[in-house]
Amino acid sequence: MAEVTESSQDDTDLSQATPTGSRREARAATTASNKTVTKSRRSVMPKRVVTKAAAKKSARSVVIVAMVGGLVATVALPAYAAWQPESEAVTVQQMAAEDAQSLVIASDATDESFSRESYSATTSEEIDKKKAEEAAAERARQLAASVSTAAASVPVSVDLSMVAPGSGEVRWPVSSFTYTDINLFRPPSRPNHNGFDMLAPAGSPIYAAASGTVRVSQESLGGYGVAVVIDSVINGQSVSTLYGHMTYGSRVVSPGQTVTAGQVIGLVGSTGSSTANHLHFEVTINGSLVNPLPWLQSNAG
DSSP: OHHHHHHHHHHHHHHHHTTTSOHHHHHHHHHHHHHHHHHHHHHHSOOOOOOHHHHHHHHHHHHHHHHHHHHHHHHHHHHHHHOOOOSSOOOHHHHHHHHOOOOOOOTTOOOOOOOGGGOOOOSHHHHHHHHHHHHHHHHHHHHHHHHHHHHHTSOOOOOTTOBOSSOSSBOOSSSSOBOOGGGSSSOTTOTTOOSEEEEOOTTOEEEOSSOEEEEEEESOOGGGOEEEEEEEEETTEEEEEEEEEEOTTOOOOOTTOEEOTTBEEEEBBOOSSOSSSEEEEEEEETTEEEOHHHHHHHHBO
């Protein structure tokens, strides 16, 4: 029984001792326990280890960033160098004057005028017709040339003793002829006819209207056909007389030859641009064409 009592006493002492302990000591013990647990947790966390590969990757990133920056600077520097800030302010008027465009026109420029004759045939029918006309004109020219050559090779007999009737410095180039209004100098229907046409039979003698020097004598003088031109001086004026459409081979004078008024120079014909036998007679005084008929009527003896 004594052991039981002793055992009970020990329990009583323990129960009584707890309340009497210091509360500060209890809180201190609790705090120390918590710190021990926290320290244990921290010691359990693994440490971060930096490997060599990660270090190389980081260094490479830095190098790439530096290279990109260098390239940007290289591209930007020329543009920056090319641009130079203006030292002075520029007005809008100055900029417009510098950038203005100009058009230079020659002083002799003229407007281009167009007429009906400026356009040529476009349809196939018109082109064929034009070609046929050109071919016909070429054949006629060749035929006239052959006739002229053949006629020139056979001289026409001309009586050189013939002299134009009358007297004085000027004579009628044909002694017997006829004419109509269309044969006059520049009639309304023929404003470009610069002479006087004397209708006469083929082979009728043609006389020099005035004394002078032969300047032209040839078998083909354009539309005049066989023609002669004589230069004279009458009453102090320079006078030139032209005789056209004469018969092939009938010319009896040559360039440079001196002739007298009324001297025979050839025969009436229908050569060149002519449709009938006649003499086309022109008179030029001091370089200007005049009407031959009134001139002959006033001066021929």
